Amino acid sequence: MNCFRFKFRSGPPGPVNHLRENSSKIIDPVDIAGRSRAGDKEKIIKSLLDKASNVNLMVFPIVGMGGMGKTTLAQLVYNDPEIQKHFQLRLWVCVSDNFDVDTLAKRIVEEAKKNGCQANGSSALDELQNAVSGKRYLLVLDDVWNRDEAHKWEKLKSYLQHGGSGSSVLTTTRDQAVAQLMMGAAKGAYELGRLGEKFIEEIINSRAFSSKQEKDWPRELVNMVGDVAKRCAGSPLAATALGSVLSTKTTAREWKDVLRRKKICDDRNGILPVLKLSYNCLPSHMRQCFAFCAMFPEDYEIDVEMLIQLWMANGFIPVLRGEEHPEISGKNIFIELTSRSFFHDVKGIPFEFTDIEVSRVTCKIHDLMHDVALDSMGKECAAIATEQSKSGDFPHSARHLLLPVNQPETLLNASLEKGSPVIQTLICEEYVNKDLQHLSKYRSARALKIKIMRGSTSRTMLGLEPVWLHHLRYLDLSESYNIKSLPEDISVLYHLQTLYLFYCYNLERLPKGMKYMTALRHLYTSLSKLTLLANDTKTKSVAEQSSSELVHGREKWKHRSPLTRMDLVGYNLLFSHSSALPLWTCFAQLVDLTIEYCHALVYWPENVFQALVSLRKLCIKGCSKLTGRTQETSQQSAPERSGLLPCLEYLLLDECPSLVEVPNLPASLKTLAIYTCHGLSEVANLPPSIKILVILHCYNLRSLSGQLDALQTLRIMKCSKLKSLESCLGRLLSLEDLDLCDCSTLQSLPNGPQAYSHLRALEIRSCPGIKLLPSSLQQRLDHLEEKTLDARYEGWEYSIRRRLACLK
Numbered sequence: 001m002n003c004f005r006f007k008f009r010s011g012p013p014g015p016v017n018h019l020r021e022n023s024s025k026i027i028d029p030v031d032i033a034g035r036s037r038a039g040d041k042e043k044i045i046k047s048l049l050d051k052a053s054n055v056n057l058m059v060f061p062i063v064g065m066g067g068m069g070k071t072t073l074a075q076l077v078y079n080d081p082e083i084q085k086h087f088q089l090r091l092w093v094c095v096s097d098n099f100d101v102d103t104l105a106k107r108i109v110e111e112a113k114k115n116g117c118q119a120n121g122s123s124a125l126d127e128l129q130n131a132v133s134g135k136r137y138l139l140v141l142d143d144v145w146n147r148d149e150a151h152k153w154e155k156l157k158s159y160l161q162h163g164g165s166g167s168s169v170l171t172t173t174r175d176q177a178v179a180q181l182m183m184g185a186a187k188g189a190y191e192l193g194r195l196g197e198k199f200i201e202e203i204i205n206s207r208a209f210s211s212k213q214e215k216d217w218p219r220e221l222v223n224m225v226g227d228v229a230k231r232c233a234g235s236p237l238a239a240t241a242l243g244s245v246l247s248t249k250t251t252a253r254e255w256k257d258v259l260r261r262k263k264i265c266d267d268r269n270g271i272l273p274v275l276k277l278s279y280n281c282l283p284s285h286m287r288q289c290f291a292f293c294a295m296f297p298e299d300y301e302i303d304v305e306m307l308i309q310l311w312m313a314n315g316f317i318p319v320l321r322g323e324e325h326p327e328i329s330g331k332n333i334f335i336e337l338t339s340r341s342f343f344h345d346v347k348g349i350p351f352e353f354t355d356i357e358v359s360r361v362t363c364k365i366h367d368l369m370h371d372v373a374l375d376s377m378g379k380e381c382a383a384i385a386t387e388q389s390k391s392g393d394f395p396h397s398a399r400h401l402l403l404p405v406n407q408p409e410t411l412l413n414a415s416l417e418k419g420s421p422v423i424q425t426l427i428c429e430e431y432v433n434k435d436l437q438h439l440s441k442y443r444s445a446r447a448l449k450i451k452i453m454r455g456s457t458s459r460t461m462l463g464l465e466p467v468w469l470h471h472l473r474y475l476d477l478s479e480s481y482n483i484k485s486l487p488e489d490i491s492v493l494y495h496l497q498t499l500y501l502f503y504c505y506n507l508e509r510l511p512k513g514m515k516y517m518t519a520l521r522h523l524y525t526s527l528s529k530l531t532l533l534a535n536d537t538k539t540k541s542v543a544e545q546s547s548s549e550l551v552h553g554r555e556k557w558k559h560r561s562p563l564t565r566m567d568l569v570g571y572n573l574l575f576s577h578s579s580a581l582p583l584w585t586c587f588a589q590l591v592d593l594t595i596e597y598c599h600a601l602v603y604w605p606e607n608v609f610q611a612l613v614s615l616r617k618l619c620i621k622g623c624s625k626l627t628g629r630t631q632e633t634s635q636q637s638a639p640e641r642s643g644l645l646p647c648l649e650y651l652l653l654d655e656c657p658s659l660v661e662v663p664n665l666p667a668s669l670k671t672l673a674i675y676t677c678h679g680l681s682e683v684a685n686l687p688p689s690i691k692i693l694v695i696l697h698c699y700n701l702r703s704l705s706g707q708l709d710a711l712q713t714l715r716i717m718k719c720s721k722l723k724s725l726e727s728c729l730g731r732l733l734s735l736e737d738l739d740l741c742d743c744s745t746l747q748s749l750p751n752g753p754q755a756y757s758h759l760r761a762l763e764i765r766s767c768p769g770i771k772l773l774p775s776s777l778q779q780r781l782d783h784l785e786e787k788t789l790d791a792r793y794e795g796w797e798y799s800i801r802r803r804l805a806c807l808k
Contacts, residue, residue, distance in 0.1 A: 032195075032199055032202065032203060032236060033069050033072045033073060033076060033236070034076060035199070036195055036196055036199040037069065037072075037073050037076065037195075040073055040190070040192065041073060041076045041077055041080065043190070044060065044062070044073075044077050044170075044190060045077055045080055045082060045083060047060060047188075047190075048060065048077070048083065048086070048138070048168050048170070049082065049086055051166055051168065052086070052136075052165065052166040053165055053166065054165060054166055055165050056161075057157065057160055057161050057163065057167055057168070057169065058166075058167070058168040058169070059157075059168075059169045059171065059182050059183050059184070059186065060168060060169070060170050060171070060188075060189075060190065061144075061170075061171045061172070061173055061178075061179035061182060061183060061189040061190065062074060062170070062171065062172045062173075062189075062190050062192055063172075063173055063174070063175070063176055063179045063189050063190065063191050063192065064172075064174065064191065064192030064193075065174060065233070065235065065270050065271070066174050066237075066270050066271065066272075066367065066368045067235040067236070067237030067238055067270065067271045067275075067366075067368050068192050068194070068195070068234070068235055068236070068237075069192070069195065069235075069236050069237075070172040070173075070192055071142055071143070071172055072236075073192065074140050074142060074170055074172050077170065078090060078092060078138070078140055078170075083138065086136070086166075087136055087137055087138040087166075087168075088135045088136050088137065088164070089112065089115055089117065089132065089135045089136070089137035089138070090115070090137070090138045090140075091108055091111040091112060091115075091137060091138070091139045091140065092111065092139075092140045092142065093107050093108055093111060093139070093140070093141055093142070094142045094143055094298070094299035095141050095142065095143055095144045095145070096143050096145065096297070096298040096299055096367065098297075099144070099145070099146040099152055099153070100152075101125070101152050101155050101156050102123075102124050102125070103124075104141075104156060105124040105125045105127070105128040105156065105159065106124040106127075108128055108131070108139065109124060109127045109128050109131050112128075112131035112132070113131075117131045117135075118130070118131075119131035125155075125156075125159050126159075128159050128160070129159045129162050132159075132160060132162055132163040132167070133162045133163070134162075134163070134164050135163055135164050135167070136163065136164040136165065136166045136167055137163050137164070137167050137168075138167070138168050138169075138170060139160065139167075139168070139169045139170070140169075140170045140171070140172075141169060141170075141171045141172075142171075142172050142299075143172055143173070143298070143299070143367055144171050144172070144173045144175075144178050144182065145173070145174075145175065145178065146178070147175055147177045147178045147181055150181050153181065153182055157169075169182075176189070193234070194233065194234020194235070195234045195235065195236050195239075196234075197226075197229050197230070197234075199236070200229040200232050200234065200235075200236070200239045201225050201226065201229045203236055203239040203240055203243060204225050204228055204229060204232075204239050204242065204243040204246070205217070205222070205225060205243070206243070207239075207240055207243025207244050207246070207247055208221070208225070208228075208243045208244075208246040208247050209221075209222075209247070210247055210339075211247070218250075220252050221246075221252060221255060224252065224255050224256075224259075227259060228242060228243075228246065228255070228259065231259065231274075232271070232274070233270070233271060235270075235271045237271060237275070237341060237366065237368065238271040238274045238275070240340070240341040241271075241274050241275050241277070241278035241340065241341060242258075242274050242277075242278070244278055244339070244340040244341070245258060245274075245277060245278050245281045246258065248281065258277075261273075261277065270368075271368065272368065272371065272372070275368055275369060275371075275372050276372055276375070278340060278342075279342075279372050279376065282337075282340075285316060285317065285318050285333070286333055286336065286337060287376065288316045289311050289316045289317070289330075289333050289337070290337055290342050290373055290376075291373050291376040291377045291381075292310070292311065292314065292316065292373075292377070292381065292400065292425075293307070293365055293370075293373050294370065294373035294374045294376070294377040294380075294381035294400075295377075295381035295382065295383055295400040295401065295402050295425065295427075296365065296383060296402060297383040297402070297404075298365070298367050298370050299364060299367075300364065300365075300383070301362045301363075301364060302343075302362060302363050302364065302365075303360060303361075303362055304334060304346075304348075304361040304362060304363055305360070305361065307334070308327060308330035308331065308333075308334065309330075309474055309497070309498045309522065310425060310447050310474060311330050311333070312326050312327075312330060312473065312474075312497060312498075313425075313446045313447040313473035313474035313497065313498070314424065314425065314446050314447065314473075315446075317329050317330050317333065327521075334363075338363065341366070341369070342365070342369050343363040343364070343365060343369075344363065344364060344365070344366055345363060345364040346361065346362070346363045347361065347362050347363070348360060348361035348362065377400075378397075379397040379398060380397065380398060380399050380400060381398060381399075381400045381401075382398035382400070382401055382402075383401075383402040383403075383404070384401070384402075384403050384404075384405055384411065396415060396418055399422065399423060399424045399425070400424055400425040401423065401425065401426050401427070402427045402429070403426075403427065403428050403429065403430075404429040404430065405430060406430050406431075407430070407431075407432075407433060407434075408428040408430060408432060409432045409433065409434050409435070409436055410434075412426075412436060412437075413436065413437040413438065416437070416438040416441045417437070417438060422440075422441050422442070422443065422444040422445075423441055423442050423444070423445050424444055424445060424446050424447070425445075425446060425447040425448075426442075426445065426447070426448050426449065426450070427447075427449040427476075428449060428450045428451065429449075429451075430451065431451045431452070431453035432450050432451060432452060432453065433453045435463035436463050436464060437463070439463055439464065439465070439468065442464060442468075442469070443468050443469065443470075443471075444471055445469060445471065445472055446471050446472060446473050446474065447472075447473060447474035447475075448464075448469075448472065448474070448475050448476070449474075449475075449476035449478075449500075450476075450477065450480075451477070451478070451479045451480055452477065452480035452482070452483055453480075453482070465489075466487055466489045466490045466492055466493055467489055467492055469493060470493075470494075470495070471495065472493050472495065472496055473495055473496060473497045473498070473519075474496075474497065474498045475493070475496060475498070475499050475500070476498075476499075476500035477499075477500065477501055477504065478500045478501060478502035478503055478504065478524075479502065479503045479504075480504050481503065481504065481505055481506060482506055483504055483506065483507055484506050484507060484508050485507070485508060485509055485511075486507075486510065486511055487511070488511045488512070488513065489511075489513075490511050490513075490514075491511050491512075491513030491514055491515075491516050491517055492513075492516075493517060494516070494517065494518065494519060495519050496517055496519060496520055497519055497520060497521045497522065498520075498521065498522040499520060499522070499523050499524070499525075500522075500524045501523075501524060501525035502524050502525070504525070507525070510525070565590075565591060565592040565593075566587070566590060566592070566593055566594070567593075567594040567596065568593075568594065568595050568596065568598065569596045569597055584607075584608050584611040584612065585611045587611065587612065588611065588612070588613055588614060589614055590612055590614060590615055591614055591615060591616050591617065592615075592616065592617040593612065593615055593617070593618050593619070594618075594619040594620075594621065595618075595619070595620045595621070595623065596619075596620075596621045596622050596623075597621070597622040597623065598623050599623065599624050599625055600625070601620075601623045601625065601626050602625045602626060602627060603626075603627065603629055603630060603631040604626075604628055604629065604630050604631075604663045606630055606631070606644060609644045609645050610644060612645060613646060613647070614647055615645055615647060615648055616647050616648060616649045616650065617648075617649065617650040618645070618648060618650065618651050618652070619651075619652040619654070620652065620653050620654070620656060621652070621654040621655055621656075622654070622655045622656070623656050624655075624656070624657060624658060625658050626656045626658060626659055627658050627659060627660050627661070628656075628659045628660060628661045628662055628663055628680075629660065629661060629663075630663060644664075644666065645666050645668075646666060646668060647666075647668055648665075648666050648668055648669055649668055649669060649670045649671065650669075650670065650671045650673075651665065651669060651671070651672050651673070652673045652674075652675070653673070653674045653675070653677055654673075654674075654675040654676060654677075655675065655676045655677070656677050657676075657677065657678050657679055658679050659677040659679055659680050660679050660680060660681070661680070661682065661684075662674070662680070662683050662684075664685065665685070665686065665687050666687065667687050667688075667689055668689060669687050669689055669690055670689060670690060670691045670692065671690070671691065671692040671693075671694075672686070672690055672692070672693050672694070673692075673693075673694040673695075673696075674694070674695045674696070674698060675694075675695075675696045675697060675698075676696065676697040676698070677698050678697075678698065678699055678700060679700065680698050680700065680701055681700050681701060681702050681703075681721075682701070682702060682703050682704075682705075683695070683701070683703075683704050683705070684703070684704075684705045684706075685705065685706060686704065686705065686706025686708060687706065688706065688707050688708060688709055688710060688730070689710060690706070690708055690710065690711055691710050691711060691712045691713065691734075692711075692712060692713040693708070693711060693713070693714050693715070694713070694714075694715045694716075695715070695716050695717075695719060696715070696716075696717045696718060696719075697717065697718045697719075698718075698719050699718065699719065699720050699721065700721055701719045701721060701722050702721050702722060702723070703722070703728065704722075704725065704728050704729060705728045705729075706728070706729060706730065707729075707730035707731075708729045708730045708732070709730050709731055709732075709733050709734065710734055711729065711730070711732060711734060711735055712734050712735060712736045712737065713735075713736065713737040713739075714729075714732075714735060714737070714738050714739070715737075715739040715740075716739070716740050716741075716743060716746075717739070717740075717741040717742055717743070718741070718742045718743070719743050719746075720742070720743065720744045720745060721745060722743055722745065722746055723745050723746060723747055723748075723769075724746070724747060724748045725746070725748065725749050725750055726748040726749065726750055726751065728750075729750055730750075731750075731752050731754055731755060732750050732752070732755045732756060733754050733755070733757065733758070734758055735755070735756060735758060735759055736758050736759060736760050736761065737759075737760070737761045738756075738759060738761070738762050738763070738764075739761075739762075739763040739764075740763070740764045740765075740767050740770075741763065741764075741765045741766060741767070742765070742766045742767070743766075743767050743769075744766070744767070744768060744769065745769050746767050746769050746770060747769040747770060747771070748770075748774075749770065749773070749774050749777065750774065751774035751775065751776050751777075752776060753776065754776075755774070755776045755777070756774075756776050756777050756780045757776075757780070759777070759780050759783075759784065760784060760785045760786065761784065761785060761786040761787070762777075762780075762781075762784055762786070762787045762788075762789065763786075763787070763788040763789070764788075764789050765788065765789070
């Protein structure tokens with residue numbers, strides 16, 4: 001398989017949508033906060049807006065017990081339209097327990113730069129001063145702890161003072177003393193009270209009975225919810241945790257056993273006891289998986305795919321004979337832990353096969369939940385967040401380490417000399433410049449992430465001999481820009497499951513013995529300079545490779561390649577030489593294919609797609625010459641063309657500026673997404689199977705056509721020449737989500753007696769050509785769950801404008 005030099009992602013076949021199915025709706029904490037904390041939000045907003053002419057920097061702390069929703073309330077304020085309009089610059093930084101002035105200044109500057117600010121200076125503090133100078137800004141410092149070093153805050157504040165009039169710092173803290181320290185002589189910290197019992201009960205109900213419809217909730221247990229709510233101390237996090245615990249209890253006796261516990265919430269420990277109870281009620285393998293996360297610092301953005309692979313590497317995911325793949329088991333564990341609030345702030349659309357925005361999925365851990373993980377792991381996990389010169393108390397018992405410091409080898413070498421135990425997980429986020437020492441301490445390593453700075457053609461990786469790394473399951477050398485080759489004996493890593501080689505731009509070849517690495521499930525690499533190996537002999541680079549050499553040995557793999565997911569980046573030979581086409585017959589099991597920056601791809605590759613009989617997801621990105629037309633020399637008849645990709649469910653076409661047509665699409669297609677294809681003027685003959693249609697930034701698109709009776713989601717944005725959708729998309733019987741934005745010439749929408757009957761979300765913005773909504777859509781307005789509309793269109797009645805004034 002590796003003789004093909006592909007960048008690939010090996011994964012289980014079939015769809016990967018394994019979200020737990022619940023009949024009941026789980027209440028969104030932000031939705032609860034929006035309703036229950038509306039009064040608190042308005043008071044804080046008023047305080048911030050009233051100080052518009054104040055030349056002195058205003059500091060406004062929100063104080064409250066952990067788990068009360070201080071951060072959520074701050075987010076509601078931060079994202080309020082009035083706040084967005086009032087402040088020229090909004091910045092958000094999580095502080096936690098590391099109040100280092102230079103580090104905080106650097107992070108604030110990074111946030112400012114994301115907002116387009118210019119920040120120059122000889123130091124981070126000078127850059128901070130330049131970034132905020134003259135601007136009315138709102139800075140949120142979330143989760144501030146340190147009360148002992150007031151001079152640090154005064155130093156940071158002196159640079160923040162250079163903002164414009166009305167600038168404010170909104171902070172969240174559990175500590176009244178910290179709030180007073182930051183306010184100085186001023187008074188008026190906002191003390192966040194308990195959440196109303198009505199809302200606490202709502203959260204508990206949604207969690208405890210999540211598998212049932214409300215009509216099926218057991219009356220005896222429902223009658224006990226009030227008593228449960230009283231034990232939550234008005235904390236939404238405690239209510240979520242306790243409700244999740246009770247969801248596994250089905251009798252009144254079991255509920256009473258939980259309520260008899262003396263320590264659920266108390267004044268001394270706050271809500272930590274109930275969070276620990278929630279943790280202790282997890283299955284043992286889930287406790288392991290979550291406790292492992294103690295190695296990540298507070299507010300750290302965790303890559304979920306990496307986290308699952310680290311769980312796999314450490315053996316935390318049980319895999320029984322005949323059971324599902326560990327990746328799927330890991331995803332289910334993550335979903336279950338998220339549903340119980342062990343993880344939060346999940347970004348992206350996790351694990352859905354028909355996702356629209358294919359993005360990296362990340363999450364964070366609430367600071368109190370992080371305390372629970374630390375309490376469980378003791379000193380076995382550690383994240384060293386400060387420079388090595390300040391880290392004299394390195395945890396010498398830690399087996400799982402995350403080091404975001406410069407020159408991590410200095411800290412590691414000095415620490416391991418003092419008798420630290422063997423390393424099992426080591427993640428270095430900055431470059432390693434010198435060889436690692438005390439190599440015997442790494443022989444039990446299961447997961448390593450190191451970025452190599454120097455040019456490396458050596459036979460070892462910074463002194464680490466693969467022959468001694470028998471237990472290694474996960475290896476990440478990404479961003480090691482200068483390495484040209486890997487040690488030949490890396491092939492003895494028989495247990496290695498995941499190998500990351502992203503952004504190793506000078507990597508010229510992979511070891512010839514990789515075919516013996518039978519446990520390898522994920523290989524992430526690029527193809528820019530890699531060479532092929534044929535019969536254990538190094539051949540020419542890919543750029544010089546002839547088509548005959550490229551397909552050498554294909555019979556060996558015909559119909560046998562285990563790959564189900566593959567990414568091709570810049571691999572033009574596979575589309576520019578006809579003799580390479582038979583190679584595609586090796587990939588009959590391929591389910592997910594991404595083709596990026598293949599500029600030799602001009603015509604729709606029918607001959608290639610004919611071999612991909614199992615393909616379900618196809619993404620084509622950045623192929624600048626792709627026209628979408630079929631090649632005139634194609635010998636396929638029209639019926640044969642319509643039979644291409646018979647299992648395809650998802651098609652993404654992104655940044656293909658020469659695309660002028662979308663070819664015949666299979667009847668199996670459910671999702672079609674087209675982004676930034678400026679040459680496209682028409683999308684015709686859309687199959688009736690499509691459920692999701694998204695078209696963005698196609699400025700020359702003039703028409704769509706198809707009978708899309710199954711369509712559930714329609715999103716069109718920045719298609720400035722599209723004039724009408726009135727009679728081209730069918731009856732829209734199933735449409736649930738309609739989003740139209742920045743379509744300046746769009747004048748009419750579909751209408752019909754049954755159109756929009758299932759619509760639940762509507763958004764129409766900056767479409768001035770729409771003068772009047774269709775009557776069938778107007779009748780649906782009062783029944784929508786979400787609506788965002790410009791109420792400026794000529795011909796709309798005042799009553800309709802009133803109905804649209806209450807936006808979600």
